[in-house]
Amino acid sequence: MSKQLRRSAGARRSGAIAVVLAVAAVTATACSSGGSGQQQDDSQPLEVWIRQDAGTPHAESAEALTKAFTKETGIEAKLVAVGATDFETKLQQRTAQKDLPDIVINDTGQLGNMVTQGLVREVDRKGIAGSGDLADRAWEAAQGYDGKYYGVPFNSQAFALLIRKDWREKVGADVPKSWDELTELAVKFTEDDPDGNGKDDTAGMVVPGTTTRGYLTWWFSTMLWSEGGDFVKKQGDGYTAAINEPGSVQAVEKLQAMFCDSKVVQPGASTADSSTTHTVFESGKGGIYLTGPYMLPRFDGSLGKDKYEVVAPPPGAEGASALAEGENVYLMAGSGNESGQQKFAEFAASPEGQKIGMGVDNGGVIVRLPVNTKVDGAAERKDPRWDVFQKVYDESGRNAPALPNWATVRQISSEGLNGVVSDCSRDVAGAMDKLAGEIDSELEKQEAKG
């Protein structure tokens, strides 16, 4: 080999070594850790995140809330309407930069997850001004696995049944008073052609049965709890799986029957998510829809107020229970203005803040059921149907279990349930035993097994 070629080979090799060193150096610097106790400054502006798309009436309500806060306290606050779809991703990005916003208004279901990652700071319930006015059930949804509070309640909601009034009158049935009667009504809707078009194209029960984001569990919770079952139950210091207990298995068998025997669910239910089921109900293909008060404006517009009625979920074998959810104002870790954070949370939960959030004027509803007992939601809205939701929340509302990470258990249980409704020959008791085993191992992973 001539000297020239040898030199080029040598240059190539040293070039390669240089590249590797560069990669190593940059990777090392990129992995340096950071984060430290923050200097406090009471007048520092707050960055407030809400899980709504920018430009929507909901974002406008949030903007109004923030502006009112600034007017009241003098602390600057900037609202960022982070879209609902990639909210978690954007939050993760800020987490990776170790620069969290000051306030995040997020679902109660995300509490466990955020606490586990160390993103939120603890809240002293007694230290919050006006905390006595906030509903106990709402505070429950701000409680972590260890019993401490990690957010300030902001918004509550419960779920109720939207039933096609015109169909119910056509098939000559009364408002159902139990889950069994509800299923019978669903059968009538499916078989008796309630829309009178001569085609067999109506389904009784509209169910989002997909496993995406645990939708099936989310829908089924109301039915399961009403029938006396549960996903997990308290045991000792923690929780243990309860999905394979007799009450739970009975409820799941009824669910399987809905999909397999009486076939009252809409076609494609086992892969449908909520955006699909909204369309099924409003296009007149489904008769009974368990959903939240936030759908009323949309269905009023597309179906018409007179076509459907709002009914509280009926009691099952063990009384009435309905899934209750909500949103909390989370005070994020590492903020430079901790007293400002607390003032914002107090303002958002105050009657003034709650009224702004209810969006009566502009339709931007970020507070569905007020958490502040001094605010009468239905009176403010002048719509008695909201009263039904409020009653359901007050009397039979039930939050999801306060696990370190409920979302994971919700996902696992969705898959187990999706299995028994997709495969009609599957033995429910055996499948629930298997699911209980999976839930138990997940509880052990979360160190929440009692």
Add this chain to the structure above:
Amino acid sequence: MAVTEARAPRKADIRRPPRTDQPVKARLRRAATPWLFLAPALLLFLYFKFIPMAQAVQMSFQEVRPFLGNTYVGGENYSEIAGSADFGAAVWHTVFLAVATTAGSIVIGLALALLLEGQTRSLWFIRSAIFLPVVTAMAVVAEVWRVMYYPAEGGALNSVLGVLGLGPSEFLNSPDSSLASIAFVGIWRGAPYDMMIFLAGLAGVDRMLYEASAVDGASRFRRIWHVTLPGLRPVFAILLTLAAIRGLRIFTEVFLLTNGGPDGSTEVLLTLTYKLGLERNELGVAAAGTVLLFLILLVLTIASRLRRRDVRAR
């Protein structure tokens, strides 16, 4: 005599030959020039490909908690994915979808290419129209197909099947037909892409061979079998490699159409990784899943190259 005088003096041979190449600076510049041209691209690759890849491998051995700091967990993330009850099924579904989509796209792509070969303007229009599935966003494609796959009698595809005398199918909603339904969407999307590559390959087949075989009395089919297909061998090789890699990475259509359901019948490696990792905010587990997929693809690529070298050596 004349010969001896023409010979150069002996001393000159022993001495080192004079330097005929350029001085050091110029040589370094010559060696560095290709690197300088590559530098911008290399820098982009470094920051957006190689460093993230290295970080992902590192993350796969950690429990990733961005705010609190990562902790080392050894092979736990890998056992979480590979030890999951659904892992075997996920690998099988991934392989099945990759094979089905590849085979279907190649067969239909070749058929389309053979039919639409030519230069006329109408053909150009038809080819562009057929190519639309490739350029449409996957999310839109998934929603449209979900509508078409409506499982009851009134659904779009079920109506067509009804006309042909076949009963309504449950498509995405039955564990028996969900995988095939997803494969069909993949084929619908991949066939036009393969068609374009085949068209380019067909243009490279020697026209004289067609004439010669026609003169010899070969029928249309025999011409395709003996002239076209052998001429397309390098195209097949490219397409199979591309399709295999694309197929094993399948995620979007499965996620949007069925999310791995119903009853886990369409779970693929990446949806499993998404579920065990990203949905639970366990980035370490997600990284382990993608590293596993990378290793599988690496093994496949090396195996195929070794085999080709084997074949060539023979």
